[in-house]
Amino acid sequence: MNSSITRPSRKPAFGARPHTGGSSTSGARRFNSNSSHPTSGGLRRSFSSGGRRPFSSGSGRGSSQRGGGGRGGRKMQTFDVSKYINLNPVDTTPEEIYVAKHTFKDFGLEQPLVTTITNMGLTIPSAIQDQIIPHIIDGHDVVGLAQTGTGKTAAFLVPLINKTLKQYNRQTLILAPTRELAIQVEQELRRLTDKMKIFSTVCVGGINIRPQIQGLRRQNHFIIGTPGRVQDLIDRGHIKPGGITTVVLDEADRMLDMGFIHDMRKILQDIPDGHETLFFSATMSDTVKGMVFEFMHDPITVSVRKKDIIGSITQDVVHYELHTKFDTLVALLKKPEFTRVMIFGAMKHSVEKLSQELIKAGIKADAIHGNKSHPQRQRSLTNFKTGRVQVLVATDVAARGIHVDDVSHVINYDLPNTYEDYVHRIGRTGRAD
Template sequence: MERRKPNTKKTTRKSSYKQRDSRWKQSSNRGSSRPSRGRGRGRSGGGGGRRGYTFKSIDIVSFIDKVKKESQTHKVFDIVNAFSDFAFDGRMKNNLKRLGFVTPTPIQDAAMVHIMEGEDVIGLANTGTGKTGAFLLPLISKVLQDQTQRVLIIAPTRELVIQIDDEFKQFAKGTKLHSATIIGGVGSQKQIHNLKRRPHFIIGTPGRLKDLFDRKALKLRFINNIVLDEVDRMLDMGFLPIVKGLINETRDNRQSLFFSATMPSDIKKLAGEFLKNPIVVDRQAGRTAKNVTQEVITVDDATAKFHVLKKILNDAEKTLIFSETKRSVDKLTKQLMNMGVKADCIHGNKSQNRRQKSLTNFKQNKIEVLVATDVAARGLDIKGVDTVVNYTVPQSYDDYVHRIGRTGRANAKGRAITLVTK
């Protein structure tokens, strides 16, 4: 059952935008928009260093066994609606037809009905299952019906923000709705200029959103719809105080949507504070694909590891390699390029323009190999990745699942290889 029993008590939201959460104030010390490193695994919002982090021994075989077990228990969900059944604007329907979208995915089918009714929703779904469309389509429809509506979408990484904005432009083409992306790694003046145009959709990362709010360039009191995407990862990255502060500045009568791959206690607590009688839509069909072959290769040392990697690349067409730190990502990319491999990398120390250019080149097959940190590659949907290599062992099961989930998408076969040094 997706619908919870109605609460007969009168529900009131948190205090108005004039009252700040105490932890929001604490996170503002010294003018920093970066979350405290005291929580989580010490990641930065930009993309993935591990400075000061103590690496622990990981049993990679246990990860693989758990993945295999999960992949055998995939759920199959019935689709009730077609896109044509939803009361979308004619321009939206034309866009969906142009994109070849006829039948919604399970999370879209189940969540969009409730969102279009104005209800608060917690959507649980894996990456690559259409969850972005699940919240964008009904919100675009809502704004087209009432253009006083304003939407704030918060996502954990710059790349995911850009990916969401790309989908928004596809779905809203020809409607004259416009958006603003608010991310770090690029200059803020253009973003401030875009905010002055009062965009219908503001899509951003927590740190830069807070920065522009503190500078009074971002007016959150006009926001009456808020979406948190990849909530679990945002909390894991230590963004909870900033996210709570941002939500507290929006209107009390907003519609709130949380989307996540998992539902840990922190998300339940956050939902309890900010959502009103939320509908929980769970469309997790197992976190991993059956069609991904998992392998572990043990090597003697770093030299042997790189030698094995070269052999792997000879058999692969489009490879995503994960390494733990920004420095190791740079070093490995340079080694690959020196041996003639068309490679590039993404991590938090790269400018946003460089990161986006690298991603575009990889998507367009101008390079064969992309090396990345976990955070920089979070939530990316890149077609045609046939091989994922864990050049360093991931530090958690969630990271492992996320990494190997970049291959085997859209029912294609994939290969995930983890290199372990003795």
């Protein structure tokens, strides 16, 4: 994973023209594919699945499609992808280059931390880091509105590591929506605290709880986990809320979307008054506002939003005839420009089935979904990141919090249910190293 301390570089995104598996007659169906092949102007491209009604895998009476056929009775999606077809994107509002007011040396950080950051080759903070680190150092509750790729993880880790170096008995609890994101946060924590004797334990579901309990028996400066497992360990007495001095809610909006509101509320209620609370979220929904009002004390809000990606991505629909959806997909994947492809499906079993059918068709593929164990998911993700497989088939929930650079194409084999999920999917094209 790339360091999220560096300012994200603007690498040209990519696109490929949609494959048409038949004429676009009224009987033809469509699926959406977002792609990445160098285009003039550095704009990004994106393609999706739909017909007169949005198509999900296995749709169509009497369909015998391979790769995740549907079941009659499953509710069809209502997302209308045709509204977002954009064959000629024009990037009329280039993103401003942020001019930082500080360097990392200006924050007054402890020398071991400054040395580590310098050795990583980092001097200038990103916008969210530049603006929010001073407030966290000063002890304020903060709300950071920032998307993935803005350096938000280091924006809270750097000042909290600094506080820990000055006050060694501090304990920080970081809540994240998924196992993968929790692990990525700890990996970055380890990079930033090399040789500093700062200890952490990751507490997430889907993994044997015993090693986590064992890890909690030693002194931990940082506990990083998902809300359900953290609440379980609090109930068992292995995490002591009374010792927590700072709580970080990373991707708070995603945790709320995934139904963790009751666990989040109970965890925050159990922690004594006087602790610091840091909220990081891509959006400020009414539910997030309610949590901020309920649990934060005079928070300072810092909003650093990257420009809307929709206008700069070519989005199109790939047409196919009845019963040819899977074959059309395979034909796309065999094109040379489809080098690293994420395919999104609606359900866990259909995602797994599609990946297996792709393998049979000669495509190097793997899948990530909730029915896989944590080690299996990590292996699938590693295979994709290292290029052992060309294609990663995923559900929306399993893919949340996953950072993969240089994804050449995103294909919506099943359409998302919401605009937010659509944007989250297609924004994965064109991520740079």
